[in-house]
Amino acid sequence: MIRLEKRPQPSRAFSxxxxxxxxxxTMVFGGLMFALLxxxxxxxxxxxxxxxxxxxxxxxxxxxxLIKGAPLVLIAIGLSLGFKAGIWNIGAEGQYIMxxxxxxxxxxxxxxxxxxxxFPLMVMGGAFGGWIWAMIPAMxxxxxxxxxxxxxxxxxxxxxxxLASMSLGLMKNPEGFGFPGSRNxxxxxxxxxxxxxxxxxxxWGVVAALIAVIFAYVLLTKHRLGFAIRVTGExxxxxxxxxxxxxxxxxxxxxxxxxxxxxxxxxxxxxPAGQVTIDFNVGYGFTAIIVAFLGRLHPVGILLAGGxxxxxxxxxxxxxxxxxLPAAAIQVFQGMLLFFxxxxxxxxxxxxxxxxxxxA
Amino acid sequence: MDLSAxxxxxxxxxxxxxxxxxxxxAIGELVVEKSGVLNxxxxxxxxxxxICGFAVAVETGSPLLGFAAAAAGGALLSLLFAFLTxxxxxxxxxxxxxxxxxxxxxxxLLGQSYVGVKPPRLGDIDFGPLADIPVIGPxxxxxxxxxxxxxxxxxxxxxxxKFTRAGLVLRAVGExxxxxHALGYHVKRIRTFAIMFGGACAGVGGAYISLIRVPQWTxxxxxxxxxxxxxxxxxxxxxxGRLLLGAYLxxxxxxxxxxxxxxxxxxxxxxxxxxxxLITIIVLVILSADKSAAPASLGRTxxxxx
Numbered sequence: 001m002i003r004l005e006k007r008p009q010p011s012r013a014f015s016x017x018x019x020x021x022x023x024x025x026t027m028v029f030g031g032l033m034f035a036l037l038x039x040x041x042x043x044x045x046x047x048x049x050x051x052x053x054x055x056x057x058x059x060x061x062x063x064x065x066l067i068k069g070a071p072l073v074l075i076a077i078g079l080s081l082g083f084k085a086g087i088w089n090i091g092a093e094g095q096y097i098m099x100x101x102x103x104x105x106x107x108x109x110x111x112x113x114x115x116x117x118x119f120p121l122m123v124m125g126g127a128f129g130g131w132i133w134a135m136i137p138a139m140x141x142x143x144x145x146x147x148x149x150x151x152x153x154x155x156x157x158x159x160x161x162x163l164a165s166m167s168l169g170l171m172k173n174p175e176g177f178g179f180p181g182s183r184n185x186x187x188x189x190x191x192x193x194x195x196x197x198x199x200x201x202x203x204w205g206v207v208a209a210l211i212a213v214i215f216a217y218v219l220l221t222k223h224r225l226g227f228a229i230r231v232t233g234e235x236x237x238x239x240x241x242x243x244x245x246x247x248x249x250x251x252x253x254x255x256x257x258x259x260x261x262x263x264x265x266x267x268x269x270x271x272p273a274g275q276v277t278i279d280f281n282v283g284y285g286f287t288a289i290i291v292a293f294l295g296r297l298h299p300v301g302i303l304l305a306g307g308x309x310x311x312x313x314x315x316x317x318x319x320x321x322x323x324x325l326p327a328a329a330i331q332v333f334q335g336m337l338l339f340f341x342x343x344x345x346x347x348x349x350x351x352x353x354x355x356x357x358x359x360a
Numbered sequence: 361m362d363l364s365a366x367x368x369x370x371x372x373x374x375x376x377x378x379x380x381x382x383x384x385x386a387i388g389e390l391v392v393e394k395s396g397v398l399n400x401x402x403x404x405x406x407x408x409x410x411i412c413g414f415a416v417a418v419e420t421g422s423p424l425l426g427f428a429a430a431a432a433g434g435a436l437l438s439l440l441f442a443f444l445t446x447x448x449x450x451x452x453x454x455x456x457x458x459x460x461x462x463x464x465x466x467x468x469l470l471g472q473s474y475v476g477v478k479p480p481r482l483g484d485i486d487f488g489p490l491a492d493i494p495v496i497g498p499x500x501x502x503x504x505x506x507x508x509x510x511x512x513x514x515x516x517x518x519x520x521x522k523f524t525r526a527g528l529v530l531r532a533v534g535e536x537x538x539x540x541h542a543l544g545y546h547v548k549r550i551r552t553f554a555i556m557f558g559g560a561c562a563g564v565g566g567a568y569i570s571l572i573r574v575p576q577w578t579x580x581x582x583x584x585x586x587x588x589x590x591x592x593x594x595x596x597x598x599x600x601g602r603l604l605l606g607a608y609l610x611x612x613x614x615x616x617x618x619x620x621x622x623x624x625x626x627x628x629x630x631x632x633x634x635x636x637x638l639i640t641i642i643v644l645v646i647l648s649a650d651k652s653a654a655p656a657s658l659g660r661t662x663x664x665x666x
Contacts, residue, residue: 004449004663006663090457144645146641146644147591147594147644149453150587150591151644153584153587154584154588154637154640154641155637155641157584157634158638161630161631161633161634162630162634164630165630165631169628289457289461290458290461326469326472327468328468328579329465329469331461331464331465331468331469332462334461335458335462335463335465336462338454338457338458338461338462339444339458339462342444342450342454342458343443343444343448343450345448345450346448346450349449350449
């Protein structure tokens with residue numbers, strides 16, 4: 001018989017080891033899935049995890065790692081603050097879309113003005129768009145006690161419809177020969193979020209992601225608000241007695257995560273994506289949830305997890321073109337990772353005891 | 361705009377169909393939540409049921425076998441959630457999200473070769489003279505068996521929860537798992553069964569979309585109905601009767617906005633398509649004042665040594 005015994009304190013060693021165990025288990029079971037799909041499991045895993053970093057065309061894929069990783073890290077950092085305190089923002093995808101729409105809207109409104117001020121204003125627009133979209137569930141939760149999970153998620157669908165409406169209507173390129181989608185911001189120099197070093201993939205979004213990591217780290221370890229977040233998650237009653245203001249915490253956590261998701265959307269629409277289109281959002285807001293948990297809700301962990309998840313996106317693309325692996329297989333692969341992580345987490349909080357069950 | 365293009369009989373028949381996936385998914389989740397477990401994976405289980413049901417119906421030519429497969433698929437996926445939350449004692453919110461993300465991916469993978477395929481049709485029940493009643497007949501008595509099964513399931517769930525010993529035990533587990541455990545009930549076993557029931561119901565609800573309502577397979581076709589079902593359980597204050605009312609309200613709104621789109625109302629299609637989600641939010645706000653009806657142990661992890 002195996003029994004579970006609660007540890008007096010979560011194990012630090014397992015807390016660090018479980019993400020690695022989860023990745024290994026996902027590789028094994030993911031490999032099995034690839035084998036079932038008729039692909040060679042070893043080649044598939046190597047294609048996904050090795051090729052983008054050290055393969056023949058790594059010079060092309062490495063910048064992609066930054067481009068795909070930056071939005072994931074940016075969004076996941078915001079989400080992790082709330083998740084730590086038991087405030088669940090599931091609608092980052094919607095905030096990402098609204099950030100892109102507000103930011104791109106500012107840029108398109110200024111077209112064709114050539115000024116250094118356009119891009120900073122777009123950044124502010126993007127941050128505002130994400131923030132205001134997250135403030136809807138935040139205000140409803142604070143004022144009426146409405147469940148923020150459901151409201152933030154419903155707003156994803158609303159944002160998707162809004163995106164469709166914008167790319168077919170108001171923001172449609174007047175010189176686009178009737179095709180849906182806005183002007184390409186890559187061709188509008190004042191609004192273009194270009195690589196800071198040509199061809200490196202290092203755009204302003206990457207810088208923002210790194211700043212967010214440092215900001216979150218300092219907030220959680222040095223600041224009173226970070227303490228309030230941690231204590232609320234671990235012991236809500238103790239938090240109330242120590243004078244934590246739950247209203248402020250909800251507004252801060254949801255607001256910050258929305259703001260960061262909005263920024264991620266803006267940097268994407270002004271940079272790698274270039275234009276507002278119906279299928280602009282590709283699920284970063286949802287994948288970021290996996291990134292946040294895989295990084296153990298710790299800023300540095302999230303940075304590493306974001307890189308890993310970006311790797312599976314890029315490696316998945318390569319596997320798709322080279323091996324004919326279906327795109328959905330990578331989605332399953334990412335979902336599996338979260339499953340294994342949650343399952344292995346048992347070892348962090350509980351000790352396994354082997355032997356006969358004794359009667360207490 | 362031509363509102364007279366909306367035929368009231370077809371409208372009623374349409375919203376009964378639109379409400380059915382919600383009824384199945386929500387009644388399943390209601391039972392799960394009554395046992396004290398919050399499963400946010402409804403969307404994932406629905407979409408998995410949708411493709412399992414679709415695939416089996418196409419391969420065997422029998423829609424009913426499809427629905428059986430959908431129930432099995434949904435229940436099987438929910439076992440993953442049961443394992444995570446009941447055995448690995450993982451956080452229920454995170455596990456439910458994992459289930460949804462996984463289910464969306466899995467269904468896309470399974471459904472690759474079914475895009476654009478037409479499923480076999482499930483015939484309507486022959487009510488004989490009832491179907492000839494003017495107005496009511498063609499609106500209410502011209503549906504397939506699954507739709508009526510959904511109504512029966514709501515009634516049965518209500519009766520089981522209210523009048524039977526099994527229902528009492530389930531509620532006890534949901535209100536206070538410690539007390540139920542002390543009385544000798546197997547909390548985890550009961551919750552696992554409840555989770556599987558929820559999974560099976562969500563699966564059937566999903567298959568109703570892919571086999572009857574649309575009927576076709578497209579990726580992510582449940583489009584948030586699983587999440588609306590979760591909202592519906594809150595809306596219903598965990599009462600089956602109110603759940604039915606809520607499902608018809610949402611079914612009615614969905615059908616109305618589709619009809620308005622068809623009638624060429626001056627509102628852009630995208631804004632009409634937003635309406636079910638916005639109304640869900642508004643309803644949640646109105647009803648969130650009263651939390652007293654929620655099962656007391658909802659979302660809490662049970663471990664016997666604590």
